[in-house]
Amino acid sequence: MPDREVRIGVYTCHCGTNIAATVDVRAVAEFAAALPHVVLSREYKYMCSEPGQDLIRQDIRDHNLNRIVVASCSPHLHEHTFRTALKVGGLNPYYFHMVNIREQVSWVHTDRAQATKKAKYLVRAAVRRVGLHEPLERGRVAIHPDVLVVGGGIAGIHAALTLANAGKHVFLVEKEPTIGGHMARFDKTFPTLDCAACILTPKMSAVRAHPNITLWTYAEVTKVDGYVGNYKATVLRHPRYVDEDLCSGCLQCLEACVYKQAKVPDDFNLGLSKRRPIYIPFPQAVPQVPVVDPETCIQFKSGKCKTTCIEACGERHAINLQAESKVEQIEVGTVILATGFQTFDAARTPYYGYGRYPNVYTALEVERLVNASGPTGGEVVMRDGRKPQTVGIVHCVGSRDENTHRWCSRVCCMYSLKLAHLIKEHTGAEIFNFYIDIRTPGKGFEEFYQKLLNEHVHFIRGRVAEVTDWVFDASEEGKLVIRVEDTLAGFVRRIPVDMVVLATGLEPRADAAEVRRLFNISCGGEGFFLERHPKLAPVNTFTDGIFLAGCCQGPKDIPDTVAQAGAAAAEAMALIDAGYVETEPNTAHVDEAVCCGCKTCNSMCPYHAISLVEEIRKSRVNEALCKGCGTCVAACPSGAIRQNLFEDEEIFEEIEGILSNA
Amino acid sequence: MRAALGGPELKVLQAIRVRHPLEVIYQDAGPAAIRAKVARKWRGGAVACYYGCQLVRPYAEADRAHDPVRMDELLAAAGVPTVEWPLKTKCCGGTLTGTIHPVGVQLNAILLKEAARKGAQAIVTICPLCQYNLDAYQVEMRNGSRTHPDMPVLYFTQILGWALGADPDSLGFGRAIAGRKTIAAWFRKERTTEAAHA
Numbered sequence: 001m002p003d004r005e006v007r008i009g010v011y012t013c014h015c016g017t018n019i020a021a022t023v024d025v026r027a028v029a030e031f032a033a034a035l036p037h038v039v040l041s042r043e044y045k046y047m048c049s050e051p052g053q054d055l056i057r058q059d060i061r062d063h064n065l066n067r068i069v070v071a072s073c074s075p076h077l078h079e080h081t082f083r084t085a086l087k088v089g090g091l092n093p094y095y096f097h098m099v100n101i102r103e104q105v106s107w108v109h110t111d112r113a114q115a116t117k118k119a120k121y122l123v124r125a126a127v128r129r130v131g132l133h134e135p136l137e138r139g140r141v142a143i144h145p146d147v148l149v150v151g152g153g154i155a156g157i158h159a160a161l162t163l164a165n166a167g168k169h170v171f172l173v174e175k176e177p178t179i180g181g182h183m184a185r186f187d188k189t190f191p192t193l194d195c196a197a198c199i200l201t202p203k204m205s206a207v208r209a210h211p212n213i214t215l216w217t218y219a220e221v222t223k224v225d226g227y228v229g230n231y232k233a234t235v236l237r238h239p240r241y242v243d244e245d246l247c248s249g250c251l252q253c254l255e256a257c258v259y260k261q262a263k264v265p266d267d268f269n270l271g272l273s274k275r276r277p278i279y280i281p282f283p284q285a286v287p288q289v290p291v292v293d294p295e296t297c298i299q300f301k302s303g304k305c306k307t308t309c310i311e312a313c314g315e316r317h318a319i320n321l322q323a324e325s326k327v328e329q330i331e332v333g334t335v336i337l338a339t340g341f342q343t344f345d346a347a348r349t350p351y352y353g354y355g356r357y358p359n360v361y362t363a364l365e366v367e368r369l370v371n372a373s374g375p376t377g378g379e380v381v382m383r384d385g386r387k388p389q390t391v392g393i394v395h396c397v398g399s400r401d402e403n404t405h406r407w408c409s410r411v412c413c414m415y416s417l418k419l420a421h422l423i424k425e426h427t428g429a430e431i432f433n434f435y436i437d438i439r440t441p442g443k444g445f446e447e448f449y450q451k452l453l454n455e456h457v458h459f460i461r462g463r464v465a466e467v468t469d470w471v472f473d474a475s476e477e478g479k480l481v482i483r484v485e486d487t488l489a490g491f492v493r494r495i496p497v498d499m500v501v502l503a504t505g506l507e508p509r510a511d512a513a514e515v516r517r518l519f520n521i522s523c524g525g526e527g528f529f530l531e532r533h534p535k536l537a538p539v540n541t542f543t544d545g546i547f548l549a550g551c552c553q554g555p556k557d558i559p560d561t562v563a564q565a566g567a568a569a570a571e572a573m574a575l576i577d578a579g580y581v582e583t584e585p586n587t588a589h590v591d592e593a594v595c596c597g598c599k600t601c602n603s604m605c606p607y608h609a610i611s612l613v614e615e616i617r618k619s620r621v622n623e624a625l626c627k628g629c630g631t632c633v634a635a636c637p638s639g640a641i642r643q644n645l646f647e648d649e650e651i652f653e654e655i656e657g658i659l660s661n662a
Numbered sequence: 663m664r665a666a667l668g669g670p671e672l673k674v675l676q677a678i679r680v681r682h683p684l685e686v687i688y689q690d691a692g693p694a695a696i697r698a699k700v701a702r703k704w705r706g707g708a709v710a711c712y713y714g715c716q717l718v719r720p721y722a723e724a725d726r727a728h729d730p731v732r733m734d735e736l737l738a739a740a741g742v743p744t745v746e747w748p749l750k751t752k753c754c755g756g757t758l759t760g761t762i763h764p765v766g767v768q769l770n771a772i773l774l775k776e777a778a779r780k781g782a783q784a785i786v787t788i789c790p791l792c793q794y795n796l797d798a799y800q801v802e803m804r805n806g807s808r809t810h811p812d813m814p815v816l817y818f819t820q821i822l823g824w825a826l827g828a829d830p831d832s833l834g835f836g837r838a839i840a841g842r843k844t845i846a847a848w849f850r851k852e853r854t855t856e857a858a859h860a
Binding site: 350353466468469470 | 726728729747748749772776779
């Protein structure tokens with residue numbers, strides 16, 4: 001028990017009418033005034049306001065208070081505010097307890113008498129526990145100034161450049177042989193129709209040239225240890241068999257390959273074209289260094305190739321087919337995850353005929369078709385060699401659908417409009433958009449929609465039932481028929497077209513769960529990485545020092561992605577420039593005299609904060625990693641773990657306070 | 663349900679799982695077993711496998727919901743060529759032929775016409791109601807359009823039975839309404855042919 005007299009001040013907040021409408025605040029305050037050790041009990045309209053906080057500061061001095069209880073909203077919102085008020089008033093900020101009578105009382109009850117009673121008991125619980133509170137100090141953890149950015153799409157590129165320009169050293173790790181991500185595949189960007197490559201490739205080159213960026217493409221993070229400010233990451237760099245330092249990017253090895261005809265489906269063009277076993281993904285790839293694909297290279301398969309590529313490289317000796325993977329160990333203080341998305345697999349909606357009818361395309365494939373550096377040089381030519389005269393664009397494929405994904409993918413309406421414009425521009429075809437709602441809530445988006453309407457693109461409101469080739473009459477012979485209920489006209493339409501474009505949605509990458517486990521972050525029900533708060537901490541995660549940017553957090557367009565990447569960079573910089581981070585003292589600690597070294601707690605800890613100290617066979621909590629969840633305290637079979645602010649005595653007092661009617 | 667069954671003599675056994683004959687033949691025997699036991703070489707034309715709603719709606723436990731294939735696989739194992747067509751699960755109208763007759767007949771006309779267009783000379787069903795709807799109204803359809811096909815509509819076990827060597831008289835071919843000439847040609851009892859392939 002504390003060694004000096006406990007003098008408690010209790011403050012009950014009206015929160016305007018948020019609390020006062022359902023709880024008799026005066027009655028609660030009067031009830032609190034009569035509780036043991038309570039020297040002062042006040043009610044106030046807004047405790048969080050400046051005068052409300054002043055009240056606490058002043059009362060501490062005037063009434064010699066040494067414990068404070070505030071009954072108001074959730075500690076998530078204002079615990080910090082009131083602890084600061086205590087500190088300013090000259091008290092240790094942990095001589096404080098907050099009672100939530102808004103979210104847990106007034107907002108969830110309707111019976112005023114019952115709600116008031118509950119508020120009183122919760123206040124009594126706080127008064128009983130706060131007397132036992134001990135003074136605590138926040139710890140400090142130094143922040144390593146380097147940053148790891150995972151993913152080299154536009155999100156990762158922008159975050160890396162922002163940090164590098166501010167003088168921070170960035171390790172940018174990309175899984176593919178080039179940076180650029182999905183954006184590098186696009187032709188034009190909505191709604192301005194500026195060329196994706198023209199705005200992206202300067203940033204890609206800047207990444208490559210930046211002295212503060214270490215770029216590792218064709219590489220993966222395989223292991224992450226540590227905690228905010230002090231992460232240790234292991235990066236596996238796959239061999240590309242062409243040395244990045246020696247290669248000049250002349251690409252003569254490609255021409256020299258014994259494969260005179262390209263034979264391997266080209267991933268970058270989504271299989272719409274072929275490449276050689278030695279290739280670069282696209283002309284502006286960064287780094288401008290070819291890759292050898294050991295799966296298809298004859299030398300790897302039989303060892304009997306003439307290796308004309310090596311001959312062509314000549315004196316440079318950049319090609320080394322014996323190259324092996326490299327493992328890099330790095331230390332960073334913060335991490336930005338920008339791992340992106342994948343597009344919905346159209347084969348999951350078999351009624352739209354993707355894979356069955358060759359002239360059914362995904363939108364991403366059409367991006368390549370309209371792209372001048374794409375498989376057809378920008379000509380919109382279908383798989384059967386014809387130019388389409390009529391094109392149907394089916395919106396919401398794999399989005400807003402109970403059977404696949406319930407979310408709206410946010411970009412499909414706009415990219416469908418863009419593709420409609422581009423296909424019309426390239427072919428003069430008649431174009432039909434089939435939509436549920438047209439969603440254009442961005443700067444210049446609605447104007448772009450109007451522009452398309454003026455270009456006489458057709459819009460039919462209704463979710464498409466099927467894309468089929470069964471014909472009703474001769475006019476449909478040789479066409480793909482789109483069957484849809486036109487919900488504005490109120491009847492079923494059959495629209496025969498030459499080409500169908502499926503506006504497939506965005507979904508979490510197949511390896512998202514793996515990345516999530518690696519970095520110890522959480523995800524929402526749909527699998528996108530979870531931000532700490534949807535409004536107020538949109539780039540933070542629940543793991544300190546790890547931030548999110550781009551579509552790994554949820555579908556978004558390029559402007560939003562870039563904005564979020566900038567925000568993530570700023571959050572990382574805020575930590576780096578502060579130099580240290582303060583840790584909450586509500587951590588667990590092991591009583592080594594009692595610990596038997598059974599390691600039960602080690603595996604239970606969701607934050608990997610506990611490990612066994614081998615020399616003494618006792619578990620120890622890393623306070624920088626501990627989040628104060630209490631799992632280990634409950635799990636310890638010997639009762640050797642205790643937690644600040646959640647000591648057994650404090651919890652028992654709290655329970656007594658709620659349950660006793662004394 | 664127990665009350666409806668009328669007392670202690672009849673009761674529902676809790677553990678019963680209802681299976682479709684196609685499920686039974688596919689899962690318990692399978693295409694490989696059929697292939698091994700084929701006794702007659704197919705001498706008919708290509709057929710369109712029509713699944714309707716019976717197997718895959720509302721729950722697609724026995725086959726792929728939108729593009730079922732198991733009947734196609736069994737018939738292919740029996741040596742019967744099947745056509746690829748998109749109306750495998752399109753509605754036959756069920757009882758609509760009785761209630762809103764023109765609509766019901768129209769739905770079946772679409773199925774028959776498209777099957778013929780895709781090169782099928784017969785439709786094979788896994789549901790007696792589908793079979794009836796497709797079979798019984800073809801005369802009426804031809805009254806509306808002279809070019810309408812006269813197409814046999816068979817139950818899948820009729821074809822499998824024939825391929826596996828069952829006596830054609832036991833397979834109910836005589837009950838067919840449409841396509842009788844084709845049926846007669848395909849499933850003729852022919853000692854010589856059978857002997858040649860035995």
